[in-house]
Amino acid sequence: MPETLTASELAGLPPKVRAVLAAQAELIEARAEQIAAHEQKAAAAEKKAAAAEESAAAIADEIGEIKALNARLEYLVKELRRALYGKKSERLDPDQLDLLLEDLETAVAKAEEESEARSRGCTAREPSRRNIGRLPDHLERIERVIEPESLECPCGCGEMVRIGEDRTERLDCVPAQLRVIVTVRPKYACRTCEAGVTQVPAPAHLIEGGLPTEALIAQVLVSKYGDHLPLYRQAQIFARSGVLLDRSTLAGWSGAAGYHLSPLTRRLAEILKTSGHLFMDETRCPVLDPGRGMTKSGYLWALARDERGWGGTGPPGVVYFYADGRGGKHAEAFLNGFTGTLQVDAYAGYKRLARKGRPEGALVLANCWAHARRKLVEIKKSSNSPIADEGLKQIAALYAIEAEIRGLDPEARRLVRQARTAPLVAAFGDWLKQKRARISAKSRLGEHLTYIANCWGGLQVFLSDGHVEMDSNPVENRIRPLALGRKNHLFAGHDEGAHAWACTASLIETCKLNGVEPLGYLTKTLEAIAQGHPMSRLDELLPGPFACAS
Structure with a gap:
């Protein structure tokens, strides 16, 4: 390693050498x-x-x-x-x-x-896309005012004044709360005589000596028949709140309520059958058969009225009936007293309703174009048949006209159908005959075309009557809740249980059709029944518009 020159040695060097060394030192420093x-x-x-x-x-x-x-x-x-x-x-x-x-x-x-979340803080946040909806006015509003920590002006001018506010609403939920209603009835007696004791009589209850209020019974009914929540699941929910209620206890409450509500369902059916046009459909209802250790096939039948398509004044409603079979005799029994037009599917059991020997007279059976269309849809999806596609396009043209005239009065609907729809239906009939003549009746397509041909007369009823709809969708939509309940409940425990199911479900679904809140309706109705509401004023207890109409 080279030695560093001292200051005295550096001073003794010639000036040129010192200049060279100084330049080198600067270069070294710059390089460093x-x-x-x-x-x-x-x-x-x-x-x-x-x-x-x-x-x-x-x-x-x-x-x-x-x-x-x-x-x-x-x-x-x-x-x-x-x-x-x-x-x-x-x-x-x-x-x-x-x-x-x-x-x-x-x-x-x-x-x-x-x-x-990943882009937050990196870019300006876009306004959120929210589906706020509209919160109903009847909901309780709890205001929480958030004030600044200080109202002093930053410049020291004094205290700020309020010039406005921003308000935001969020929907909150308070979990269902069970409570105990304690009824106290004081006893009074005179100190100077023995005239007796005075005490207010015990208030009447739907289930005398039982635990539930009418509101709790209504909750159990709506949960089971409206929200399709089986009783054993409801018992589990009560247990989470520390209230142990056996499933059989809840079943007893439901049965007692069903007994008291059954006159209302019967009265509702009587009112519906005074109409001239009704819908009917049926769905399977498995019922436990203890003797065989398995289920048997019962059926729930739905009888519905919906006049909204032609501006009718009768409120929509539905009544369910239970029968242990699907035979047409059950439909005939349910429709006892009804005359007019019945909109149904092509089930053969309904044909007995159109016979001349019926005591009230033969019914006019209007068949369903939606079922006819469904047959062609099945063929198109399975084989992409061009013939099925032709038929579907023709039916679509019929429905397009129906969409235009929905809500018009019956006569206006009839005139439009005669002028515009009838020629299309006639053309569809000719097309149907031509295709059936060319296609084997044993093929899948041939079977479906035969189905349409067999109910061809019923498919034309709507052309001459503006009260009649093209299809029976209004009643099919009322069958869907029963199908969902069947999935959740698996089966009814007994024929009587199926009858109770039909009774209570009729009132709940009719409430839904008319925008009536089922829980509030059943609570008030059960309370009125408990207080001895007279049977002569039974119509007052019907759901919403039915009570007003009566």
Whole structure:
């Protein structure tokens, strides 16, 4: 290592040497500064590289998450397509489809929230896309005013004054709360005589000496027959609140309420049967058969009125009946006293209602175009038949006209149908004859075309009567709740239980049709019955518009 010159040695050197050494020292110092700068740049570059690696890893993780989320969404969309357009064996029913849609919407909302969370703070936040809806006015409003910590003006001018406010509303939920109603009836007696003791009589209850209030009984009924929640699940919910109620106890309450409500259902059926146009349909109701240790097939029949399509004044309603079979004799018994037009599907059991020997006279049976269309849809989806496609286009033209005249008075509907719809129906009839002549009746398409031909007379009834709808969808929509309840309950425990099911479900579904809140209606009705409401004023207890009309 070279020795460093001292100051005295440096002074003894010739001036030229000293100048050279000084220049070299400056070069060395500049070179050292350059090296230090390069080292700083290298360190910064290393930091940037490390940061880039971390960022790349984060981006890779984010990409992986996005790919996984996209795969999940693609899977859900695939399942949705299969449910809507797949083979019949793979297709979901409407209730299962609702569950799938809920899952899909939840996944999409999660993806949007994740994307927003990643971009939050990096870019300006876009206004949120919210489906706020409208919160009903009758809901309780609890205001929470948030005041600033100080109202002193920052410039020291004094206290600020209120010039306005911003208000936001959010929907909150208070869990259902069980409570005990304690009824105290004081006893009074005179101190100076023995005239006796005075005490207010005990108030009447629907179930004398029982635990439940009428409101609790109504809650159990709506949960079971309106929300399709079996009694054993309700018992589990009560147990979470520390109230142990056996399923058989809840069943006893439901049975007692059904007994008291049955006159209302019978009266509702009488009112519906005074109409000139009704809908009817039936669905299977498995009932436990203890003797065989298995279930037997009972049927719930729905009788509905819906005059909204032609501006009728009668409120919509539905009554369910239970029978241990599907024979037409049951429909005939339920419709005792009814005359007019009955809109049904092509089930052969209804044909006895149109016979001349019926005591009240033969009914006019109007068949359902939706069922005819459904037959062609099945063929199109299974074989992509061009013949089925031709038929579907013709039926679609009929429905397009119906959409235009919905809500008009019956005579206006009849005139439009005679002028515009009748020629299309006649053309469809000619097309049907031509195709049946060419296609084997034993083929799947031939069977479906024969189905349409067999109910051709009933399919033309709506052309000459503006009160009649093209299809029986109004009653089919009222059958769906029963099908959902059947899935949740699996089966009815007894024939009498099925009768009680039909009775209570009739009132609840009629409430829904008329915008009446079922829980409030049943609570007030059961309270009135407990207080001895006279049978002569039974109509006053019917759901909403029926009570007003009576």
